[in-house]
Amino acid sequence: MHDLRALRADPAGFDADLARRGMEPVSEKVMALDEERRAAQTALQEKQARRNALAKEIGTIKRKMKEAALLETKDVPFAKPEAAANIKDYITQMHNFESGQLEVEAVRLREDMEALETRAQSLDAEVKAVLEVLPNRLDASVPPGPDETANVQVKQWGEPKTFSFTPKQHFELGEAMQQNGQPQMDFATATKLSGARFVLLRGGIARLERALGQFMLDQHVNGHGYTETHVPVLVNEAAMYGTDKLPKFADQSFHTEDDRWLVPTAEVPLTASVMGDILDAAQLPIRMTALSLCFRSEAGSAGRDVRGMLRQHQFEKVEMVSVTTPEESEAEHERMTLCAEKILELLEIPYRRMLLCAGDTGFGAAKTFDLEAWIPGQQAWREISSCSNTKDFQARRMNARYRAPDQKAPVFVHTLNGSGLAVGRTLIAVMENWQNEDGSITVPPVLRPYMDGIERLV
Known part of the structure; x- marks a missing residue:
């Protein structure tokens, strides 16, 4: 607001x-x-x-x-x-x-x-x-431009791997891998159960996805100082409105008959947890992380990324949320982005950081960094994390403030959110970057403790 x-x-x-x-x-x-x-x-x-x-x-x-x-x-x-x-x-x-x-x-x-x-x-x-339907005011450092073509690359980590064979896409790998005669990545059965844009995972791939979520949580909690939080995935209208998802994105979200909303990301319950509060300055910054199911209707995305797991109605994501003071929010934004980058570096997946231009910056964000992972099967960089500073935009909508020692009246906090990371998209990146010519997938070393030492999925 x-x-x-x-x-x-x-x-x-x-x-x-x-x-x-x-x-x-x-x-x-x-x-x-x-x-x-x-x-x-x-x-x-x-x-x-x-x-x-x-x-x-x-x-x-x-x-x-x-x-x-x-x-x-x-x-x-x-x-x-x-x-x-x-x-x-x-x-x-x-x-x-x-x-x-x-x-x-x-x-x-x-x-x-x-x-x-x-x-x-x-x-x-x-x-x-x-x-309430006007987007946030952009930070002065956001570059001009109408769309993603004007985004600015800030850095790149790693180089795309050169394969001695033509790399396959994740769905080709997953559908070829079998578990008791059934594909480990099964879109046909998921469509029978739920319709398009769902997937059913089995065996090693299901375990790999679970390992990714646990690894990300552990890294953010133990390595980055975030508080692990288990959140509800059904929230009320006030929580959705306060985190700028309503009314602008009502058509992108699932609404239940008892007037609740399925969360599009754990950003909603994490950020809204301070809704209506007046915090003590000593409490800030508050850093929270959660692994949750996320739900998006994907309205308006017909024909985009039809094959595979890139654009699903239901997916898992590890979210990071920070609540801080106006003076510290810019530094917190950089810190949060580095935390997301660390996950990709430990997984040894090449990525680049993009500063989004004015025309591509999201509704609630004043400034956004996107992390794009290299996807060999597509020979393309694809978004895997988005880290945004919303400044006091969400705080005004949900009346979240703090009491500064040198000010009589409470001051609006600044809120930030970032993917740390989208688990399904990270699974895609791991499968494609760590694939072998025989169709097997090498498990990244950092994930093997979460896989009982398994080194390869076949």
Whole structure:
């Protein structure tokens, strides 16, 4: 979510940031709605003040009416009794008249206030509806460009392996490997059970995928200082909204009949775990990691990566999430990316780090590094991790703050998330980079302790 005060202070700068993403300006529209909303709120406050004053006036008049009524039962030092009676009648009539008129005004004020409150709420909803679908403001270091072709390579680790044979793709390897007469990577059976974009793994390949997930968790916990976390994969709307997945990506996610959402990544429950909290500065940074199932509808991806495991409705991923201060988030982003790179280096898989350009940076991110692993069967670099700094974009949506020692009011935290790594895509990279001419797969040395010392899958 965006800071309205920042938009009011620099509407041109706000529109310029949107233009970097190829979007039309919106500040004029937002400012007009916001101005009308604030005018309605000001009028409401003025009506409320008048109503409060009116209540006091009516109370005073009613008290005086009671005092006048007492004159009827007491002796009054007037020269003539009839004069006293006339004055008492006059006082009573006057107060009745004034009280009635003021009460009519009070009723009218209440009606006006209800209308103003409804209008202010409607305008507030309009402003929110515009802002909540606008992407995060980009970091100044994000390069210009319309799409992935303008992404900038920051580094490369390792060189693509030269094979003495034509390397196969992972699904060719997996379908050829057998377990009790059935393929270890079985797309046909998964389609029979669940439809397209699912896979059933058996035997050694299933064990290799499990080993990868456990290895990644151990490395992030023991080597990188993240706290292992087991998260629910069903979350409520507030968690999805707070982590910028709703309403923008509703069509990309699975929604249950009891109004819960299957997580597209463990980023959602990990980040939302601080939703609504005011943290102590001493608690930061908070670093969490989780291995979870992830679910994506892959809407709009028809025809893309149809074969194999690259684009699935259900997959496993090890996620890293950091919650930190604004001053430390840039350094934390670099740290997180290095943690993801370390996994690939230990697996001896060549990769390159890409700084995403403005047109390719995701909705919630201010800045993103993608790690692309070399996939020999495709002779291509493919994304295997995405590490993003969202700054205070998610924190504003979910009202996550911390109390700094030198500031009176709580400050919004910065949140970061990164794949450490996508397990299925890492399985693809391992299978293709470590394949042998006979169709077997050498188990990377770092994974052998997780495989009871098995060195080769056949």
